[in-house]
Amino acid sequence: MVGWKAGRVVRLIERRGTLQEVEVLTEDGTTEKAIHDAAATAPVRPGDRIVMNATAAFLNLGSGGCHFIHHRIGDDVPPLSRRFPGHIIKLRYTPLQRAVLAAEEPASPYHDLFRERRRLDGMPVLIGELHSMLPAAACWIRNAPGRRPPRVGYVMSDGGALPIDYSRHTAMLKRIGWLCGTVTYGHAYGGDLDAVNKFTALIASRHILRADVVIAAMGPGIVGTGTPYGHTGTEVAELVHAVRALGGTPVVIPRLSFADRRERHRGISHHTLNVLGALTLTRAVVPFPADLPPDGKALVERQWRESGCADRHDIRWVDGITVEEIARRMRDYPLPIRTMGRGLNEDPAFFAACCAAAEYAVRLLGHDG
Secondary structure (H helix, E strand, O other): OOOEEEEEEEEEEEEEOOEEEEEEEEOOOOEEEEEEEOOOOOOOOOOOEEEEEOHHHHOOOOOOOOEEEEEEOOOOOOOOOOOOOOOEEEOOOOOOOEEEOEOOOOOOOOHHHHHOOOOOOOOEEEEOOOOOHHHHHHHHHHOOOOOOOOOEEEEEEOOOOOEHHHOHHHHHHHHOOOOOEEEEEOOOEOOOEEEOOHHHHHHHHHHOOOOOEEEEEEOOOOOEOOOOOOEHHHHHHHHHHHHHHOOOEEEEOOOEEOOOOOHHHOEEOHHHHHHHHHHOOOOOEEEEEOOOOHHHHHHHHHHHHHOOHHHHOEEEEEOOOOHHHHHHHHOOOOOOOOEOOEOOOOOHHHHHHHHHHHHHHHHHOOOOO
16 A cells, blocks of 8 residues: 655755755645655755655654655656766665665775675674664763773664665764764665675675774664564664674664553563574673663563573673763763653663663773773
């Protein structure tokens, strides 16, 4: 099912990279927001009549529940503006397929680097299932007192949003210099580097971006069905395997909450428990904040044991992860960080888990935060 809506662009709200966020007056008289990818067709302007893909909004989805402009009414076919050296196609076999210059391909200046079997040299890779884990971990790493911040790279999968410009957090973290660069792989696109798969994306982050530590997570908008394996968070297992195979250190950010009203996401989310307890074939380190309330810590320990995670992975309790310290390290970040609509005060355990994993990864570099 595809749902369509027509309307007229009223004003430009924001532009992030190639994406425009605009206000549209629809044919039924409502004013609604829409996203336009100006890399696919020409930028839209106020007054343009447009057709939008409204499917996600009709389904009342979360971060993806907005309209996306498909085309302008009456548009001529835009000319091919220039020759492009890239030959790797993203969104393959769809009307919006596009060529990118992948870091690995012969026309890339980095092609020769990929002609050899490169390794990650022990580099810690923070693996998260939710996009909101990215800014939380980045704030903790960047704002530690008394140490020079390590170079942090971001590897974005295609488990959520595909255009990296859809992420306000990624744009902001780059703008203020808290990320040394980004790599998109699979059908995700628009990073500083595009890569064909997760293995080469990780290699690019280490050997091209020169990252000391990498945060690997999908873009905004995880897919879920309420079943053990029917969600895109299962990619955490694949990333654990890839990091280990390439000689890196996989550090999984557990999805932790005592504020989520859904029982399956209370304590350690069933996503984390099922992926780590059943789908992984190699060990990872999974840090937790040591300063959890006694009943919360008891629940985490019981879930960890009963899910089978204790037999497969190494739990680490990290001290010093207080709400006050998290708030201090997030203070200078210009955007609010929320997960499932909740901020630090509403869901401190979620943020503490992100920061515990980030702290553990940084300590592996020889820095004590």
